[in-house]
Amino acid sequence: MTLTLKIRRIDCTREDAREAISVLRNELSPKGNVVSPEGKARTVAVFGEPLSPEQVVERICGEVASRGLAAVLDYTRKLDKVELTPDQVRVPAAELEAAHRNADPEYLKTIARVRENVLTYQRAILSRDVRIEPQPGVMLGLRYLPLRRVGVCIPGGAAAYPSTLLMTVVPAQAAGVSEIAVVVPPTRFGGYNVELLAACHELGVTEVYRVGGAQAVAALAYGVEGIPAVDKIVGPGNLFVALAKKHVYGEVDIDSIAGPSEVVLIADASADPRFIASDLISQAEHSPGASIMLTWEPSLVDDVASALETQLGHLSRGDLARDSLERFGALIRCRDESQAVELSNQFAPEHLHVSTADPERLLPRLTNAGAVFLGHYTPVAVGDYAAGPSHVLPTSGTARWASGLSANDFLRRSSLISVDRRGLAGLAPEIRRLADVEGLSAHRYSIDVRLQEPNR
Template identity: 85%
Template sequence: MSLKIRRIDCARDDAREAIASLRRELSPKGNVVSPEGRARTVAVFGEPLTPPQVVERICEHVADRGLDAVLDYTRKLDKVDLKPAEVRVSAEELDEAHRKADPEYLATIARIRENVLTYQRAILNRDVHVEPKPGIRLGLRYTPLRRVGVCIPGGAAAYPSTLLMTVVPAQAAGVQEIAVVVPPTKFGGYNPELLAACRELGVDEVYRVGGAQAVAALAYGVDGIPPVDKIVGPGNLFVALAKKHVYGEVDIDSIAGPSEVVLIADASADPRYIAADLISQAEHSPGASIMLTWTPGLIDKVQAALEEALATLDRGDLARDSLERFGALIECVDEHQAVALSNMFAPEHLHVSTADPERLLPGLTIAGAIFLGHLTPVALGDYAAGPSHVLPTSGTARWASGLSANDFLRRSSLIGVDAHGLAALAPDVQRLADVEGLTAHRWSVDVRLNRADRS
C-alpha cells in the first residue's frame, strides 16, 4: 500500500498555503484526535462536541461532584468500573510489581534515573546573594514546590520513560509529595513494569485515573486525592486542554499536544535513518513528522524507506495513519530556507541530520530539544540521555521550554537594608511615591528616616 504522505515543493506557488495549512493542523487549537477518541465523544455525550467543550464539561462535573464524577467518566471513557478503594494503587501492588520485575529492567531504570539526576542537578537554579551598595542586601531564594501531580499516558503504550522524565526532575528539585495519575489500562495503572518503576523511583502515590478527569482531580482535589500545586506531564489533546482549563487553580508545565519532530537532512543523511526517526514520532498516533531537505531526490528515497519500514513494524499501521494525516516531506530551495521553516514550525524535537550540524545550530533558535548528527536519534532523549522529554509542542516552543528541575522551584526575592541602605534608596522612593500620589508609601520611608536620624 502506497504511503499517502503530503509532499511540498517550496519552489511551487502553492507551497506557502500548503505549509500554512500544515501549521494550522498542528496548532494547539487543532483537532488532533484519534478516530477512536472521536467515537468515544459521541458515545458519551450524545453529540460531536469539540475537545474544548468535552473538557469543560468534565472539569465542571469533577469540581462539583468530586470522586463520583471521576469514577463516572472512568466508566464511560475508559470502560473500567472502579470502586473508590481501587483508585489508588496499594503499597502491596507496588511491592509485588517490583519484586517480580526483571532485575535488568530495574537496573535500567536505576541507570537512567542517575543520568537524569546528574543532568537536572547540574542545571538547578542556585540561591543568589548580592550587595549592590553598602547597606543594601538583595537575594533570590529557590524553594521546592510542596506537592505536584504527574500525568503519565497509558492508552496505546506503557511509558515508564515519561515517569522518569517527570518524577526525577521533581525529585532533583526537592519536591516531597509526588502524585502520579495513569489511566486504568493494561498499559497504565495495571502495567507491572510501570508500577515497578514507580516503586524503584520511590513513588508510592499512584492513582488509576486518566484523561481530563485525572487533571481535574489533581487540580481541585477529590475524596482520596488531595489537590496539588502543579500538574506536569504529557497526554492527548483532552489532557492538554484540561491542563489549560485548570491553569490558575494550579500551575502547569505546558499545554502539550501530540509528539512531533522536524528533521533537517542533507545529502549525507541515510534515508533509512530518516525514515526511522519520522516513524518513531508517528507511532505515538497521533504524532507529527516533518522532513526538510534541499537535496534533490532525497524525498523519493525517504518515501521508499518509509514504505519499506512501515510494512515490517508492529505499529506500522498506526504510524502510517499519523504520517498521512500529520506528516510532510518538504523540499526547500536551500539550507537557509530549511532553517527558517524549522524556526517557523518551532518543533518539539528538531533533529539536524547533516554532515556538519554544528554549523546550522546558531540559526536554529526555536525548538524544544535539538539532536545533532546522524547518530543521535530522538529516542536517546526520549529514554536515557538526561534532559526531560516533556517538551513544548504545537509551535509553543516559540515561548515555552522543556520541563526541568527548575520548573519545580518557586522564587522568592530577598531584600534587606540597614540605615545607610535606607538613606541611599529613600530619595528615589519618595520621588516616585509623590509622582504616583501614594502618600502612605512615602510615609513608610519617612517615618524610618526620622527614627534613623534620631538614632
C-alpha cells in the same frame, strides 16, 4: 518499489509551496484539535451529543469539582469502561512491592541507570540561591524552594510509558519535591501494568492512582476523597488531558498544554535516508504524531520516501505510523540551507533533529525548538529514553516561547531584599520621586519616617 505511502511533498521552488506550508502549520497548531474517530464516537456515546473537546472538559471538570470522587468514578466507568470502587483507586503499597519483586532484574537496572542519568543532568542545571550587594547597605537575593506536592499524568491508552514516569518524576525529585502523586488510566498499559508499577516502586513513588483523562486532572487540581490536591500538574496526555490542564490552570500550575508529538528533521547530502525514515516513523507511531523533513538535497526526498515504505512494512506499529505520516507528515524540498533554517524556526517543533555534516554550524541560527538533537547518531529516542533532559517538551509551535520540563519547573522563587539605614538613604530619592508621580503619599512617608529617626 511501488510507493503507496501518500505523504505530502512540498517543493519550495514552486509557487504553491507557501500556501501548502501554511496549511501544514495550521494543522499542527494548538487549534488543530486532533481527535481520533474513536474519541468522537465515545463523546457522543457518553454525553448524548457531539460536544466539542472544550465542552467535554468543562463538563467533566465541573462535575469533579462539585461531586468529587463520585464523578471521577462515574467518568472512569463511562470513558474507560472500568468499574472501580473508592478503595480500588489507589494502588496498594503491597501491589507496588509485588510488581517490583517480580520484575525482570535487568529492567530494574535500566530504570536505575536512566534515573541516575536524569538526576545527574537535572541537578547540574538546578537554579541556586543568589545574593548580591549592588551598593553599600543593600542586599538583594533570590531564594528557591521546591513545590510541596505535584501531580504527574502518565499516559496508558495505547502503550505503557515508564520513560515518561522517569522524565517527570525524577526532575521533581531532583528539585526536592516531597510529595508526588502519579495518575495513570486504569488500563493494561496504565494502572495495571506491572512494569510501570515496578518502576514507580524503584523510583520511590508511593502514591499511584488508577484514574486518567480529564477526570484525573480535575481530581489532582481540586482534590477529591482519597486524592489530596496538588500545587502543579505535569505530564503529557491526549487532547482532553491537555484541555483539562488548561481549564484548571490558575487553581494549580501546569507545565504546558501539549499537542501531538512532532519532529522536524533538517538533512543534507551526508544524511542516511534510512536514518531519516526511522526518525520520521518514530514520532509518527505515537499516532497522532507529526513528522517533517526539510532538505535542500533533491534526491533525498525520493530516497527517504522509499525508505519509509520499506520500514513501515515490517514495524509492528507501521499502520498507525502510516496514518500519521499521511495526515501530518511532509517531505519538504527547500531552496537552500537558509530556507530550511527559516522554516524550522517557523514550525518551532517539539523535537528538532539536525542531521547534517556539521550540525553545530547551524545551531546558532536555529532559535525555536523544544529539544535539539545534533548529528546523524543522535535520534530523538536518545532523549526520549536515556540521555537526561526531560522528554516532556513544548509542542504545536509553542517552542517559540515555551521550554521543556526541567527540575527548575518544580521550584518557586522568592526575591529577597534587605537594606540598612544607609542603604535606604541611598534609594530614598528615587522612591520619593516615583511615589510623588503616582500620588502614593503613604509609600513616601514609609521612607521619610525611617530616615527622620536617629541613627541607632
